[in-house]
Amino acid sequence: MERLPGFRDFYPEPLPQKDIWSADVRNHIFDTWRNTARRYGFREYDGPPLEPLELFTTKSGDEIVGQLYNFTDKGDRAVALRPEMTPTLARMVAAHERNYRKPIKWFSIPQLFRYERQQKGRLREHFQLNADIFGETDPAADAELMALLIDSLRALKLTADDFVIRLSSRNAWHEFFKRGMRNAECGTEKEYEFYTIIDKLEREDPSQSDAKLKALGFSLDEVKKFIAAATPTPELETILKNLDARGLGDFVKIDYNVIRGLAYYTGPVFEAFDKKGELRAIAGGGRYDHLVKLVSGGKVDLPGLGFGMGDVVLTELLKARGLVPAFDAPTDVFCLIEDESLRAASLKLIQDLRAAGLSVEYPFVPAKPDRQFKRAVELGATRTLRLERSANGDVQVRQKNLKTREEKVVPYTNAASLL
Amino acid sequence: MERLPGFRDFYPEPLPQKDIWSADVRNHIFDTWRNTARRYGFREYDGPPLEPLELFTTKSGDEIVGQLYNFTDKGDRAVALRPEMTPTLARMVAAHERNYRKPIKWFSIPQLFRYERQQKGRLREHFQLNADIFGETDPAADAELMALLIDSLRALKLTADDFVIRLSSRNAWHEFFKRGMRNAECGTEKEYEFYTIIDKLEREDPSQSDAKLKALGFSLDEVKKFIAAATPTPELETILKNLDARGLGDFVKIDYNVIRGLAYYTGPVFEAFDKKGELRAIAGGGRYDHLVKLVSGGKVDLPGLGFGMGDVVLTELLKARGLVPAFDAPTDVFCLIEDESLRAASLKLIQDLRAAGLSVEYPFVPAKPDRQFKRAVELGATRTLRLERSANGDVQVRQKNLKTREEKVVPYTNAASLL
Numbered sequence: 001m002e003r004l005p006g007f008r009d010f011y012p013e014p015l016p017q018k019d020i021w022s023a024d025v026r027n028h029i030f031d032t033w034r035n036t037a038r039r040y041g042f043r044e045y046d047g048p049p050l051e052p053l054e055l056f057t058t059k060s061g062d063e064i065v066g067q068l069y070n071f072t073d074k075g076d077r078a079v080a081l082r083p084e085m086t087p088t089l090a091r092m093v094a095a096h097e098r099n100y101r102k103p104i105k106w107f108s109i110p111q112l113f114r115y116e117r118q119q120k121g122r123l124r125e126h127f128q129l130n131a132d133i134f135g136e137t138d139p140a141a142d143a144e145l146m147a148l149l150i151d152s153l154r155a156l157k158l159t160a161d162d163f164v165i166r167l168s169s170r171n172a173w174h175e176f177f178k179r180g181m182r183n184a185e186c187g188t189e190k191e192y193e194f195y196t197i198i199d200k201l202e203r204e205d206p207s208q209s210d211a212k213l214k215a216l217g218f219s220l221d222e223v224k225k226f227i228a229a230a231t232p233t234p235e236l237e238t239i240l241k242n243l244d245a246r247g248l249g250d251f252v253k254i255d256y257n258v259i260r261g262l263a264y265y266t267g268p269v270f271e272a273f274d275k276k277g278e279l280r281a282i283a284g285g286g287r288y289d290h291l292v293k294l295v296s297g298g299k300v301d302l303p304g305l306g307f308g309m310g311d312v313v314l315t316e317l318l319k320a321r322g323l324v325p326a327f328d329a330p331t332d333v334f335c336l337i338e339d340e341s342l343r344a345a346s347l348k349l350i351q352d353l354r355a356a357g358l359s360v361e362y363p364f365v366p367a368k369p370d371r372q373f374k375r376a377v378e379l380g381a382t383r384t385l386r387l388e389r390s391a392n393g394d395v396q397v398r399q400k401n402l403k404t405r406e407e408k409v410v411p412y413t414n415a416a417s418l419l
Numbered sequence: 420m421e422r423l424p425g426f427r428d429f430y431p432e433p434l435p436q437k438d439i440w441s442a443d444v445r446n447h448i449f450d451t452w453r454n455t456a457r458r459y460g461f462r463e464y465d466g467p468p469l470e471p472l473e474l475f476t477t478k479s480g481d482e483i484v485g486q487l488y489n490f491t492d493k494g495d496r497a498v499a500l501r502p503e504m505t506p507t508l509a510r511m512v513a514a515h516e517r518n519y520r521k522p523i524k525w526f527s528i529p530q531l532f533r534y535e536r537q538q539k540g541r542l543r544e545h546f547q548l549n550a551d552i553f554g555e556t557d558p559a560a561d562a563e564l565m566a567l568l569i570d571s572l573r574a575l576k577l578t579a580d581d582f583v584i585r586l587s588s589r590n591a592w593h594e595f596f597k598r599g600m601r602n603a604e605c606g607t608e609k610e611y612e613f614y615t616i617i618d619k620l621e622r623e624d625p626s627q628s629d630a631k632l633k634a635l636g637f638s639l640d641e642v643k644k645f646i647a648a649a650t651p652t653p654e655l656e657t658i659l660k661n662l663d664a665r666g667l668g669d670f671v672k673i674d675y676n677v678i679r680g681l682a683y684y685t686g687p688v689f690e691a692f693d694k695k696g697e698l699r700a701i702a703g704g705g706r707y708d709h710l711v712k713l714v715s716g717g718k719v720d721l722p723g724l725g726f727g728m729g730d731v732v733l734t735e736l737l738k739a740r741g742l743v744p745a746f747d748a749p750t751d752v753f754c755l756i757e758d759e760s761l762r763a764a765s766l767k768l769i770q771d772l773r774a775a776g777l778s779v780e781y782p783f784v785p786a787k788p789d790r791q792f793k794r795a796v797e798l799g800a801t802r803t804l805r806l807e808r809s810a811n812g813d814v815q816v817r818q819k820n821l822k823t824r825e826e827k828v829v830p831y832t833n834a835a836s837l838l
Contacts, residue, residue, distance in 0.1 A: 003471075012463060040773065043442075052421070096439070151773070
């Protein structure tokens with residue numbers, strides 16, 4: 001029986017085949033994300049992977065349903081596997097924000113689901129680091145969030161030669177749109193239609209983009225000029241200055257090609273890309289100052305901003321740059337059991353060593369000494385321990401360091417002397 | 420907008436209300452599970468939360484569908500959110516077992532889903548530590564698995580006064596059934612029907628159980644006598660001896676009331692309960708030597724055994740025993756910014772301290788000194804740092820230890836001197 005297409009199994013290393021996903025690499029990425037977020041003072045939360053369908057359509061419109069794993073549950077509720085974390089987070093924050101000091105800085109590592117057409121590297125699930133800040137309108141919060149994004153990648157040993165953050169602004173595009181439309185169509189569906197055209201600019205045929213823009217009263221030419229000028233808005237200038245002060249200026253450039261597809265962004269928006277331009281976006285995010293209000297039905301109004309960074313593109317990038325660390329799940333001790341009359345005593349020793357925090361392995365059943373030793377080597381054990389009887393019948397322990405091959409025999413009293 | 424009934428949000432501490440689930444407590448439990456499993460040499464894996472429906476019906480029969488979150492996806496596949504991890508694991512092991520040395524010792528912490536009627540403490544999702552061993556028929560493997568179960572609970576500071584493992588055997592019940600049926604019905608549906616009656620014995624009205632047993636040619640009386648005698652089979656004796664050798668004998672007792680509901684168990688089975696008997700089972704598992712063969716359509720035949728331990732009952736037990744640790748997410752440094760002309764220099768300091776591994780917080784925007792200090796205290800910061808100008812204009816740093824209230828001022832060169 002096969003797993004579903006677009007879903008992944010994660011196996012422990014050493015992996016049987018190169019195309020298999022590694023649970024150890026995944027843990028390495030998750031651990032790095034967690035550690036970085038904590039250094040930045042972000043606290044972890046989580047929500048349900050299954051949510052009312054309405055939570056996602058409220059935010060993104062009914063079109064999103066076509067890309068969802070949605071169904072009707074046995075209680076006749078329209079439900080969906082979460083395609084993104086932000087609506088759940090906005091719901092959670094709206095419910096209890098009064099009890100948390102502002103700014104709220106939270107992160108999570110949810111698994112997300114989308115029913116997409118199968119393509120190389122396009123899976124139907126992935127994990128994402130989501131980091132968000134609530135309760136602060138100042139661009140200092142945007143800079144803090146981007147610094148976290150940069151450091152999450154740097155902690156994985158990626159450098160300014162490997163990735164860049166393209167920083168843009170919905171406000172800048174809003175001003176551009178306003179000038180073109182002479183205010184008449186601001187805040188209408190036309191404005192979001194315009195953003196959608198900009199969002200697709202780099203992927204779509206120019207003549208097609210131009211036609212669509214002309215239908216709205218713009219031209220591809222003036223749009224291209226606006227992008228080429230890349231004049232930072234005051235808020236973007238503040239962000240750049242802030243990141244410069246931290247020594248992170250090299251990781252960011254203004255790029256108005258970026259606008260982000262989702263409707264709810266309101267201010268600065270950004271995407272992280274590999275510098276060779278071979279992969280899809282590594283991460284993306286921005287400000288969404290009205291989302292909590294929307295999700296809470298107007299009850300709570302709290303500015304917010306956040307980003308998501310997926311594990312699939314990131315893993316591809318780490319592999320391409322040779323930055324996936326070597327497999328390392330140390331067995332501290334392999335306990336050889338060659339004298340079955342000492343099995344009970346060996347089990348006690350194993351128990352005590354594990355209780356002291358060591359990772360310990362041993363043979364379940366009698367096995368030839370050379371097979372046991374081979375197994376210890378396979379497991380990468382630091383040392384072997386073997387209980388044995390001395391000439392006068394006392395129990396002693398033979399200890400061998402598998403790195404130095406140094407061996408010594410000492411009288412055995414208890415585990416404490418072997419730590 | 421509300422979350423779905425039976426699903427949980429996990430909030431960061433300090434929690435706004437007592438009845439809210441804590442992401443920090445969940446992390447504490449997950450970390451403890453992971454550390455214990457690793458000390459025992461178990462390696463982590465994971466699989467998809469969504470699987471073909473058939474994977475679960477193959478193992479548990481079509482009746483299970485009534486309790487599943489199942490639906491038809493957009494590619495017309497019958498799919499289900501996993502209600503348990505074992506079928507996924509058996510599928511994964513069957514696919515690649517040849518490339519892993521035996522015994523295979525793996526663990527995972529999946530979220531599992533069941534559409535159940537809502538009751539107190541009965542949620543529709545929970546997380547479970549799943550630990551399994553493949554490739555070893557000797558009861559030494561059963562003992563190793565039970566030792567891991569015991570130590571996972573002990574690592575959470577639960578003792579032999581808090582919980583006990585009730586150990587039983589499908590083999591013992593099979594022999595009992597065989598004697599009663601004179602071999603005629605062994606291996607038929609009647610045998611599993613018999614197990615189902617035994618499984619419900621402690622929850623069902625005795626006269627009802629007796630009637631059902633009589634229909635199969637047994638009586639409640641002889642069943643009760645068999646349970647009361649609690650004569651260990653040779654395999655159970657081996658397990659008890661093994662656990663005794665480890666000093667874990669106090670945590671186990673033979674109890675033939677336990678038989679486990681699922682059809683696929685074949686040998687020793689066990690369940691962990693709180694000793695006060697106030698809660699549902701904390702964990703349960705056993706041997707399933709034919710499951711890999713079943714799931715792989717006969718291609719791979721590998722003995723297996725495993726257990727699952729859920730987070731919901733466990734969290735209830737830890738709370739009841741006062742064993743939930745106090746919230747502790749240390750902020751190492753709160754950087755006070757009172758002189759805005761030093762904000763850029765402060766940002767650089769913050770960046771460098773975080774790069775050195777410290778958790779650092781600071782005010783995004785100008786704020787009154789006493790408000791900043793209050794925030795540092797709220798965050799439980801170990802110390803505050805403040806860049807300031809000395810009388811002659813040099814930048815110096817004022818450092819205050821918030822535990823000892825000790826304060827000192829030193830010339831500021833860089834972050835390294837402040838680690």
